[in-house]
Amino acid sequence: MNARTGKVICDLTVSVDGYAAGFNQSEERPFGDDGADGTGSLLHAWMFDTPEENRAEAEQMTEAGAFLMGRNMFGPVRGAWDRPWNGWWGDDPPFHAPVFVLTHHARDPQPMDGGTTFHFVTDGIRGGALDRARAVAGDGDVSIMGGATTANQYLAAGLVDELRLHIAPFTLGAGTRLFDGVPGMKLEQLRVRSASLVTHVTYRVVR
Amino acid sequence: MNARTGKVICDLTVSVDGYAAGFNQSEERPFGDDGADGTGSLLHAWMFDTPEENRAEAEQMTEAGAFLMGRNMFGPVRGAWDRPWNGWWGDDPPFHAPVFVLTHHARDPQPMDGGTTFHFVTDGIRGGALDRARAVAGDGDVSIMGGATTANQYLAAGLVDELRLHIAPFTLGAGTRLFDGVPGMKLEQLRVRSASLVTHVTYRVVR
Numbered sequence: 001m002n003a004r005t006g007k008v009i010c011d012l013t014v015s016v017d018g019y020a021a022g023f024n025q026s027e028e029r030p031f032g033d034d035g036a037d038g039t040g041s042l043l044h045a046w047m048f049d050t051p052e053e054n055r056a057e058a059e060q061m062t063e064a065g066a067f068l069m070g071r072n073m074f075g076p077v078r079g080a081w082d083r084p085w086n087g088w089w090g091d092d093p094p095f096h097a098p099v100f101v102l103t104h105h106a107r108d109p110q111p112m113d114g115g116t117t118f119h120f121v122t123d124g125i126r127g128g129a130l131d132r133a134r135a136v137a138g139d140g141d142v143s144i145m146g147g148a149t150t151a152n153q154y155l156a157a158g159l160v161d162e163l164r165l166h167i168a169p170f171t172l173g174a175g176t177r178l179f180d181g182v183p184g185m186k187l188e189q190l191r192v193r194s195a196s197l198v199t200h201v202t203y204r205v206v207r
Numbered sequence: 208m209n210a211r212t213g214k215v216i217c218d219l220t221v222s223v224d225g226y227a228a229g230f231n232q233s234e235e236r237p238f239g240d241d242g243a244d245g246t247g248s249l250l251h252a253w254m255f256d257t258p259e260e261n262r263a264e265a266e267q268m269t270e271a272g273a274f275l276m277g278r279n280m281f282g283p284v285r286g287a288w289d290r291p292w293n294g295w296w297g298d299d300p301p302f303h304a305p306v307f308v309l310t311h312h313a314r315d316p317q318p319m320d321g322g323t324t325f326h327f328v329t330d331g332i333r334g335g336a337l338d339r340a341r342a343v344a345g346d347g348d349v350s351i352m353g354g355a356t357t358a359n360q361y362l363a364a365g366l367v368d369e370l371r372l373h374i375a376p377f378t379l380g381a382g383t384r385l386f387d388g389v390p391g392m393k394l395e396q397l398r399v400r401s402a403s404l405v406t407h408v409t410y411r412v413v414r
Contacts, residue, residue, distance in 0.1 A: 016372075016394060016410065017386035018225050035391050042393075165223075169410055173391040179224035184242045184380040186249075187223060192401035194408075199399050201406055203223065203376055 006141045007161040008130070010151045011061050012178060013043045013198075015168055019175035020148035027076045030088050035170050042170050046198035053195040057166065065140020066133035067099040070150030074101045074118070081107050087118065098136050100129045102150055125153050148176040155182045163187065163203040213348045214368040215337070217358045218268050219385060220250045220405075222375055226382035227355035234283045237295050242377050249377050253405035260402040264373065272347020273340035274306040277357030281308045281325070288314050294325065305343050307336045309357055332360050355383040362389045370394065370410040 012020050015035075021043070022032035035042045046054050075085045087093055092113040100119050107120040121128040133142045144154050154160050165178075187203035194200070219227050222242075228250070229239035242249045253261050282292045294300055299320040307326050314327040328335040340349045351361050361367050372385075394410035401407070 015391075016370075016408075017389070035393070163223075167408075169394040169396040171386055171389065171392045171394065173386070173389060179378055179380070182224070182378065182380060184222075185378045186242070187376040187378065189376040189401065189403070189406065192399070192406050194396065194399035196396070199396065199406070199408055201223075201374075201401075 005139045006065060006134070006137050008134075008142045008144065008154070008159055009064065009162045009164060010144045010154065010160050011164040012146050012148065012151055013046070013166040013168055014148075014178050015043065015170055015172040015175075017171040017173065018177045018179060019172040020146055020151070020178050021072075022172055022175040025072060025076055030076070032175060034175070035172055042172075043168050046166060046168060046195060050195060050197050054198065054200075057164075057193075057198075057200050060164070061143070061145075062094045062096070063141070064097065064143035065137030066097055066142050067095050067145055068129055068133055068142065068150065068154075069099065069101055069145040070147050071101055071103040073145060073147045073150065074103075080105055086110055086112065089116075092116070098133070100133050102129055125150075125157065126159075130154070130159060148178045148180065151178060152180055152182050155179070155185070158207075160205055162190075163205065165201045165203070167199045167201065169197065169199075212346045213272060213341070213344050215341075215349045215351065215361070215366055216271065216369045216371060217351045217361065217367050218371040219353050219355065219358055220253070220373040220375060221355075221385050222250065222377055222379040222382075224378040224380065225384045225386060226379040227353055227358070227385050228279075229379055229382040232279060232283055237283070239382065241382070242379055250375050253373060253375060253402060257402060257404050261405065261407075264371075264400075264405075264407050267371070268350070268352075269301045269303070270348070271304065271350035272344030273304055273349050274302050274352055275336055275340055275349065275357065275361075276306060276308055276352045277354050278308055278310040280352060280354045280357065281310075287312055293317055293319065296323075299323075305340070307340050309336055332357075332364065333366075337361070337366060355385045355387065358385060359387055359389050362386070362392070365414075367412055369397075370412065372408045372410070374406045374408065376404065376406075 022034040025032040077085045093116040096115040100121050110118040186206040191202040229241040232239040284292045300323040303322040307328050317325040393413040398409040
């Protein structure tokens with residue numbers, strides 16, 4: 001029935017204790033209290049402080065044909081869309097493809113430069129979001145970018161084919177934790193590569 | 208005051224979601240419901256199914272000058288020592304050194320073949336256990352072998368210098384979780400090596 005060759009991928013940076021973000025997200029601190037001083041992010045130091053070492057993994061993050069993310073990953077606005085917000089990524093976001101944002105608050109699609117359009121989905125993780133993402137991705141992959149709450153919903157529903165984890169060398173102790181509430185899964189370890197500020201691990205979900 | 212050169216190491220095998228053991232430990236299933244069928248252990252398949260690939264890491268686990276472990280890692284007996292139990296490791300355990308077992312129930316030391324002696328410590332993680340272990344280890348390392356509950360107490364108390372994690376490719380979804388209740392820590396990634404059924408990662412705790 002489904003002849004798609006593309007995968008559904010979960011691609012997240014986590015601390016060694018599994019947190020994908022700290023509490024108290026704000027416009028200044030997209031990942032909340034993540035252990036860093038000031039506005040830096042210990043989680044994403046691998047991307048911002050050592051980009052040359054991690055070019056392959058960073059580029060791979062944005063190669064999918066469509067993207068899914070939770071509303072908190074899209075931005076710090078809660079409740080109604082009562083102020084302008086088009087994501088953290090500027091006028092030309094790195095996705096260059098449709099991005100489906102899970103929210104309880106309807107909003108018109110937001111086209112951006114470079115081929116990215118944010119679509120706001122209010123009817124759940126499957127029909128409104130994943131099915132539409134699969135349709136536009138064609139034979140390309142669909143990438144679930146986070147946060148952990150969104151990833152956990154897809155993982156618990158058995159809808160993820162591949163996990164790409166970027167494990168940052170610190171523990172956070174509190175926040176939103178990947179796998180929280182997700183039943184056990186057998187995984188196949190596909191690739192492991194370490195760089196100075198991260199270990200990249202890719203797993204296939206075994207069904 | 209302390210001229211020791213040895214480190215305090217936490218050496219644990221964990222699932223990708225951080226569990227060091229499942230629930231329902233028994234004599235037949237030392238690691239409880241760990242996702243495997245029968246009596247096998249998905250956690251420790253790297254050690255038992257692919258020993259050649261992982262000889263260095265397995266040998267390193269027993270190189271310390273003294274060892275610490277929780278009572279549940281020592282065995283399935285709960286409460287009083289009301290039946291004979293000398294650990295899971297046979298007459299000649301692989302430690303060849305003193306092993307301090309944290310328990311609420313006093314018991315005389317249990318010498319084994321090959322230099323291992325199990326000492327049963329009832330006065331807490333520091334004085335009775337870690338200080339004695341450091342003293343007998345001399346310039347050698349002290350290794351905290353688990354389980355996660357014991358490791359978490361030492362981590363939360365800031366007493367651990369190095370973390371050696373063996374990450375097995377599955378998620379468990381429930382059990383005793385490493386880092387549960389442990390405050391955030393900065394880590395330095397020292398070594399990463401992957402084999403077919405595991406990723407070995409060593410971190411230094413940054414103080």
